[in-house]
Amino acid sequence: MIKDQEFLEKKASYCLGLAKKLGATESSVIVDNSVSETVNFRNKKLDESNRSDDLGISITTYIGKKKSSISSSNLLDDNLNILIEKCVETTKNTPEDEFNSLPDRDLLAKEVKDLDLYDDTHIENDQKIDYLKKLETAASNDKKIVNTESSFTERKTNFVLANSEGFCNGYKTSSFTASSVTVAKDEKSMERDYEYSSKCFLKDLDDADELGNIAANQTIRKLSPKKIGSEKIPIIFDKRIAKGVLSTFASAISSSAISRGTSFLRDKVNQKIFSDKINVFDKPDKLKGLGSRNFDIEGVKTNTLKLVDQGILKHYLIDTYNGKKLNLKSNGRCGGTSNLYFENGNISFKDLLNSNSKCLYITETIGHGSNIVTGDYSVGATGFLIENGEFKYPINEITIAGNFKDMFQNITLANDLEFKYATNSPTMLIEGMVVAGK
């Protein structure tokens, strides 16, 4: 069973009390517990079961403008006493930083709304097994599928965040996640692809058959890929890849990258960085949202931000420390974005495919090729050649490259946004990128 609020609050207040007694002028603490149960299947048979019960605590102590932190998975008072003493001692010996402080009191969240993030339903492993049997039966229907690996995870978490300014809040969340990875084979090639569904509520989880079918079909259509020549060509990013463009954008407008001067988007607030029609939102209060929250990891309240309005950058993602450094108020984004998304564009997926006589449709990228200092982008890619709106043949062993500054200005979005992850994008077309192949 997951620990209740009372247990977590008791541990938190014990730590705050002890830190104060040992000489900390301010302090904050997060206590969290997560319990998850996973069942893995392979080729329609049970492969692995995994139960985890994780308890953790992290404490930050301040003495004036000095700061240090500790974390531990051992919550026995004996151990906490040793660690907090060590933390306060280290704080004393750490140089001052004028921007170190807890959040301003008036920015702390006052109320905690019920965002529908917790489903109390517990399902036994046998029920997970039933789901996976159904999923893998659907996934292995076609003879070309030679291996299936699927997984079902139920996860419950609870946490309390407290600080010496009197903030003390937390809540439970849950998630149910199913995924399937399939391998298909023909004479010429072997390929892998996947499908995935994650929801706060069990009843919202995708149907097992459907998930298995999608994984299998996506894998089979990748068989016998070709390599194409190097050229400049319009590129369409499948939704699961397009969201990565948003994640890079979020890293580049984080107040730490801005204040350190290591972002290609520094000093770009109120400037046009995307094409005209692009709007980007970060909405923390979406009901059942995978990225939803009432406050950030410092306790600062979070409101919906329209980060990009008609192509113009409106906000950075600001935490307390970097906010003070930039002379800006925290907007509750310590720890990153919540439910981040591009607003729908105004053409259909089909029209997007038809917008050029020849283009590439990318379904997977590999490598860590995004440089947020320069904006340079270069990654390995897999996908399909599209001619006149039709999928012609699969492609692999190519790279795609460009610079985000140019890519952002050349984005066209379809109108097929869905909230499958915490960060979401409609299907995206980017013109002017270079493909390297043969």
Next chain:
Amino acid sequence: MSNFFEKSDLSRSEAENIISETLQKCDDGELYLENSKSESILLDDNKIKNSSYNSDLGFGFRAISDEVVAYSHSNEISKNSLKQSSENLKSTLKSVKGTYNHKIPKSNKKYYDNINPIEQKSLNEKIKILNDVNNYLRSKGDKVKQVTANFLGEQKSVEIIRSDGETLSDVRPLIRFNVSVMLEKNGRKETGVYGVGGRQSYDAYLKDDNWKSVCDEALRIASVNLESKPAPAGEMKVVLGPGWPAILIHEAVGHGLEGDFNRKKTSAFHNLMGQKVASEGVTIIDDGTIDNRRGSLTIDDEGTPTEKTVLIENGILKNFMQDRLNARLMKTRSTGSGRRENYRHIVLPRMRNTMMLSGNQTQEEMIKAVDKGIFAVSFGGGQVDITSGKFVFNCTEAYEIVNGKIGSPIKGATLIGDGPSILKEVSMVGNDMMMDPGIGTCGKAGQGVPVGVAQPSILINKMTVGGTKL
């Protein structure tokens, strides 16, 4: 050595009884106990941004029957918690009928000392070095706009208790020192990153102002990149420098030779045992036994002593890397490659220090042999799709080669190739094998473990370079 039962209501003999009772009729399994202490001290933007300490304690209980693995972990070492885990394992493995395999090889060899690097240097000394690093780099001119430097230190104690009370233990030190510097010239910004580390004390890497050479290298890479021009796009010849560029070996063939993917036949290498997978002269080993290296281990996380495993010998595929589970199912022996990030994770067959051995050519000869291509010296990370065999890695320092001569530096680009065929494209192997500086972390199934790589300079006949210049 940690005494895991010291402050617990669970005694060692009670734990042994629960383990033996749970694992009877299982094919394999163990209780894995872990106590780790780690620290991180970060200087960034002229200030000590973070000083943090972590202490982590917990167990992972594993039972295996045939192909099925049941696992349960908790950070509460108590009677109640271990019993609950035992019940959980039993409920997964309802009808076990195996024979517990007691065989585990023994060795007295140790590849690092039993030290706690965190305690060997005071916080003030560490802070002083970080400040010295900052001042040193910022004294190198106005171009230097940002300096980040950090220390990561760890001591991990592990104990493995098998059925019938057989116990194996290890204490593993690990440190890492990293420097990143950003330069700006005429509005253009570029970064350079360098680091060192391994299973020794901080002083082994930092004494006599050795930290200055780490700074100089980061600064040199950033300076080169300030002058870089767009990288070419398309297939061409590639010369790789010695040392860290061996992440090519790690991605291109290393992952594909891990036992689990081959047992499941999802690796592009699964049906190539005994066949020619690389050019003659190419020998690749995975070695856990090199003193004090980042990827070295006295015993793996199942208790098996590590070894030097020959993967590819003179072009022929000889061995896969195995943990106990995959070795048993493939009717071979464990190569001491069973590893896990920590007690929260199951064991998987993983790499340790993956190395291509020296040949007899020189880097000069390789450069001369290229009309048009690139010379890649330093890399960021890499990734592989083990099923299709396609892999990438990202250059962070590279130059064009024109008519046998090294030309201008080029911007960072991704290189992509095909694992099973790339080593057949190796046409020259250098005589200058070098280990990497000790900073690698390998990710697999959400688990990161410290690894090392090494190689001499090599010439690859054909690879796709992912630049923007057509």
